[in-house]
Amino acid sequence: MKYAYYPGCSLRGTGRAYEESLLAVFRSLAIEVQELDDWNCCGATTYLSVDELTSYALAARNLALAERERMDIIAPCAACYLVLNKTQRYIRDYPDIKTVVSRALGAIGLEYHDRVRVRHPLDVFLNDIGLEAIAAKVVRPLKGLKVAPYYGCQIVRPYATFDDQRNPTSMDQLLAACGATVAPYPLKTRCCGGSQKGTLPEIGLHLIRYLIAEAQMNGADVIATVCPLCQFNLECFQKEAGSIRHPLSIPVLYFTQLMALALGASAATIGLQRSLVPVEPVLEAKEIAYA
Amino acid sequence: MELKRTVKFEADRDPEFARWISHTVGGERIRHCLQCGLCSASCPLSLYMDYTPRRLMHLSREGFKEEVLSSSSIWLCTACYACMVECPKKINITHLMYALKERAIEERFYPKRFPIPVMAQQFCRMVRGSGRITESWLIVRVFLRTAIWRLLSMSGLGWKLFLAGRMPAKKEKIQRQDEIVALLDSVAETRKELAL
Known part of the structure; x- marks a missing residue:
């Protein structure tokens, strides 16, 4: 089965490494993908707060484009994943929204008949490929690497499409299949603040501080994320969030970077060098090859 | 010294606003709110809010438009959906926060350069x-x-x-x-x- 790959805007910017490593995992697991033709911004959480109706129409254009190709969408970014899912449900539940969206799509020669599924890579890896098949392809087990799995909000909330809402475990299982040790991380679905770090900095930092401190307290060597904004927040503001008495420093990677590494990809092809908190010293200490 | 009445009267409410919130997308169930407070307890930002989500739900359905639209809470919400998952009455709280933001922008209820x-x-x-x-x-x-x-x-x-x-x-x-x-x-x- 071929999937329509919908990268979203962040994966072309701050989340470059997410795209690079995700594509590497797709190649290793022989998952066939095709980038969604001329995709547009999903509207993210921002558009919803200014103009809700328009945001559904924007998201629906991507759904309709995928439907035309008869493919399911893979959306790696948490915000894209949620917005596409939400749009599907609201079109189903609210006739007015359906009318607005159908007319808007009609104006550009598209149709939407609710025949496309929106999937997250976690879901595809776990349920379409399976843990055994992945474990069989691991050439570089991440032995001794203790990872705090951070899911953030929008992958499991408000819609539990493939995992538990309070204690998701899909990433835990995938990382364990790659040979890593999963650290206990009770804050795994606590919010990182989203764009709050930019707009109301003190509050953003407060949320970031506790997430990192808890990962360190539980002995994690690295935090794994599934969302470009979570990754950005947790990695780029560690110095600011910490203090002289309680300094914070821990590499924050995308879960796909860890998977790709275990599946044999080299560091440069999965964007390890793009990290601001270098992960190489940790890998060297654990004697995990990454070249 | 400026003296202000600290108790609101029935006449201070805006019934149009109350009607609007219960008819807006996601607001259909706001009248079912039990005021149990699970939304405020699960909200990672509620400790910074002037009105916690529970209070905000109550104020909006009663029509206290000024208080609601000038509240900091609607801007603090990061849309993490924790409240929605916990709500025993399945009220679409996060979505209502969006609706309130949209309305606050329309009616210019926010400080300059915010x-x-x-x-x-x-x-x-x-x-x-x-x-x-x-x-x-x-x-x-x-x-x-x-x-x-x-x-x-x-x-x-x-x-x-x-x-x-x-x-x-x-x-x-x-x-x-x-x-x-x-x-x-x-x-x-x-x-x-x-x-x-």
Whole structure:
């Protein structure tokens, strides 16, 4: 089965490494993908707060484009994943929204008949490929690497499409299949603040501080994320969030970077060098090859 | 000394606002709210809010428009959906926060140079112009309009990200931009026609 790959805007910017490593995992697991033709911004959480109706129409254009190709969408970014899912449900539940969206799509020669599924890579890896098949392809087990799995909000909330809402475990299982040790991380679905770090900095930092401190307290060597904004927040503001008495420093990677590494990809092809908190010293200490 | 009445009277309520909130998308169940407080307990931002989500739900359905729209809570909400998952009455609280934000922007209930509505507006403008968001340009546009000094304080981080190839200077743009414009215009037209 071929999937329509919908990268979203962040994966072309701050989340470059997410795209690079995700594509590497797709190649290793022989998952066939095709980038969604001329995709547009999903509207993210921002558009919803200014103009809700328009945001559904924007998201629906991507759904309709995928439907035309008869493919399911893979959306790696948490915000894209949620917005596409939400749009599907609201079109189903609210006739007015359906009318607005159908007319808007009609104006550009598209149709939407609710025949496309929106999937997250976690879901595809776990349920379409399976843990055994992945474990069989691991050439570089991440032995001794203790990872705090951070899911953030929008992958499991408000819609539990493939995992538990309070204690998701899909990433835990995938990382364990790659040979890593999963650290206990009770804050795994606590919010990182989203764009709050930019707009109301003190509050953003407060949320970031506790997430990192808890990962360190539980002995994690690295935090794994599934969302470009979570990754950005947790990695780029560690110095600011910490203090002289309680300094914070821990590499924050995308879960796909860890998977790709275990599946044999080299560091440069999965964007390890793009990290601001270098992960190489940790890998060297654990004697995990990454070249 | 300025004396203010601290208790609200029945006449201070705005029944139109109460009607609007219970008829808006996601607000259908607001009248079922038990005031149990699970939303406030699960909210990671409630400790910074002037009105916690529980109080905000109550104030809105009773029609205290001024209090609700000038509350900090609607801007603090990050849309993490924790409240919605916990709500025993399945009230779409996060979505109501969006509706309140939209209304507060419409009626200009926010301080001057407040970055959140500015960011939302710049975001929309960029989507109309390019179809996609280029994060670096969005950040620059927002801070030029709200807090230029913070642009300078962030330039160190920006430079590091640029060197890591994570802040491309080139703008992302889709090919069929005309489709986005037509899409947006069609929504505006239908909205007017159906008075949504």
